[in-house]
Amino acid sequence: MNTPEQSLYPPIEPYAVEQLEVSELHTIVYEQVGNPDGRPALFLHGGPGVGISPDYRRFFDPAHFRTVLVDQRGAGRSTPHAEIRENTTWDIVSDLEKLREQLGIESWVVMGGSWGSLLALCYAIRHPDSVAGLVIRGIFLGRQFEIDWIHGPDGAALIYPDEWERYKAPVEDATDNVAAYCELLASDDEQALAVARAWTRWEGSMNTLFPDDEQLDNMLVDATALSIARIESYYTANNFFLESDNYVLDNASTIAGIPMHIVHGRYDTICPPISAWQLHQALPDSKLTIVPDGAHSPVDGGMTAKLVEAADSFRH
Numbered sequence: 001m002n003t004p005e006q007s008l009y010p011p012i013e014p015y016a017v018e019q020l021e022v023s024e025l026h027t028i029v030y031e032q033v034g035n036p037d038g039r040p041a042l043f044l045h046g047g048p049g050v051g052i053s054p055d056y057r058r059f060f061d062p063a064h065f066r067t068v069l070v071d072q073r074g075a076g077r078s079t080p081h082a083e084i085r086e087n088t089t090w091d092i093v094s095d096l097e098k099l100r101e102q103l104g105i106e107s108w109v110v111m112g113g114s115w116g117s118l119l120a121l122c123y124a125i126r127h128p129d130s131v132a133g134l135v136i137r138g139i140f141l142g143r144q145f146e147i148d149w150i151h152g153p154d155g156a157a158l159i160y161p162d163e164w165e166r167y168k169a170p171v172e173d174a175t176d177n178v179a180a181y182c183e184l185l186a187s188d189d190e191q192a193l194a195v196a197r198a199w200t201r202w203e204g205s206m207n208t209l210f211p212d213d214e215q216l217d218n219m220l221v222d223a224t225a226l227s228i229a230r231i232e233s234y235y236t237a238n239n240f241f242l243e244s245d246n247y248v249l250d251n252a253s254t255i256a257g258i259p260m261h262i263v264h265g266r267y268d269t270i271c272p273p274i275s276a277w278q279l280h281q282a283l284p285d286s287k288l289t290i291v292p293d294g295a296h297s298p299v300d301g302g303m304t305a306k307l308v309e310a311a312d313s314f315r316h
Contacts, residue, residue: 004304008058014069020102022073022095025086029077030070030099034062039132039314040105042096043069044112044119046138048087049231051076051224055299059111059307064315068108070099072119074231082227084234089241093123100130109314111307113137113298114271115232118240121248121279124255134260135310137303138268138296139276141248142240149272150203151177151236156269160206167202170195181233185226193222196229203228206269209295252282260286261310265294265303 014031021027031052041060045052052069060067071078073087073095100108109132112120117136124131140146149155157164167177174180184195197220204219205211219225235241244250260283264276273290280288289310293301 002305004299004301007305007308008055008299009060009062009308010058011054012057012062014057020095020099022098023086023091025080026073026083026091026095027079028070028073028095028099030068031057032066032068033057034060034065034067036066038062038064038066040103040108041065041067041311041314042100042108042110043067044096044110044116045069045072045075046112046114046116047075047228047232048072048092048115048119048235049075049082049227049229050115050219051078051227053218059298059304060109060311061315065109065311068099068103068105070096075227081223082230084231087231087234088238089119089122089235090126092119093126096123097127097130107132109133109135109311111135111137111311114140114296115235118142118248121255122242124258125248125251128255128258131255131258133314134255134258135263135307135314136260137263137298137307138271139262139264139279140271141246141275141279142242143245143275144239146271146275147178147236147239150270155272156206159269163202163205167198170198178233178236181229182237185230185233188226193226196222196225199229199233200225203232203270207295207297208300209265209267209293212297212300215297215299249278249282252279256283256285259314261313262286262288263291263294263303263306263310264289265291265296265301267294268296270296 171180294303
């Protein structure tokens with residue numbers, strides 16, 4: 001079996017890095033890699049707030065695809081950094097459609113994982129004609145039970161009690177962990193950075209099947225940790241700005257005609273596999289792959305090979 005590094009296409013640099021002013025406050029940065037005349041593809045990062053990593057450029061065959069990768073509002077190189085004002089799910093959905101029109105793309109294959117899977121699904125529901133296909137991983141549907149699983153004492157905390165203790169330390173007496181974190185993350189001082197690292201470490205520690213110190217260290221860099229923690233906690237506190245708790249499944253019929261690959265790790269402790277299963281049940285024409293040695297990260301275990309395979313299926 002290939003390693004994640006062997007499964008990805010070779011490292012590649014963007015042929016274009018540009019900005020798009022999407023509001024008076026926000027400017028997003030996007031890059032393009034691969035074949036400028038190839039089939040358009042869009043890569044959506046997780047978080048929200050994570051930003052684009054160089055490895056994300058390598059899931060689509062650069063000979064066949066024109067891949068667009070976007071730092072969403074407040075994330076990565078987009079400005080203002082870690083900004084939660086004018087930053088909602090539907091703001092970002094609007095940004096993606098503006099970008100598609102800006103680039104003269106009729107429709108694109110959309111890949112996203114974790115928060116990126118929810119964003120991809122919301123984008124497809126709102127703009128089904130803009131999406132030629134979906135490759136989604138680590139399915140997260142923004143439902144209350146999924147939020148409780150990550151941020152409550154009766155979910156992932158039972159599997160990672162040591163890391164849960166570190167996560168709870170800044171908000172030890174809180175009954176609502178997410179609200180307490182939001183309050184502590186409102187400033188830009190050193191205390192906020194320490195709190196941001198605690199939030200980010202909690203999820204980062206569960207990201208891979210086995211501990212990956214390098215991946216975790218990259219997430220804990222001050223600027224990255226702050227954007228992840230501040231934006232994630234804000235979105236979580238607002239139930240990801242969805243109109244109902246079961247928004248995606250309630251609107252699944254809207255995207256039933258879009259070819260879809262669902263890839264989920266059997267040992268994903270951030271996003272339990274039940275969400276991938278229920279999405280597949282709602283969309284029986286979708287293709288579901290549960291990766292036996294997969295966790296949450298797209299560049300870990302067998303996840304990478306299955307994602308590349310799914311992307312390759314859209315080459316022609």
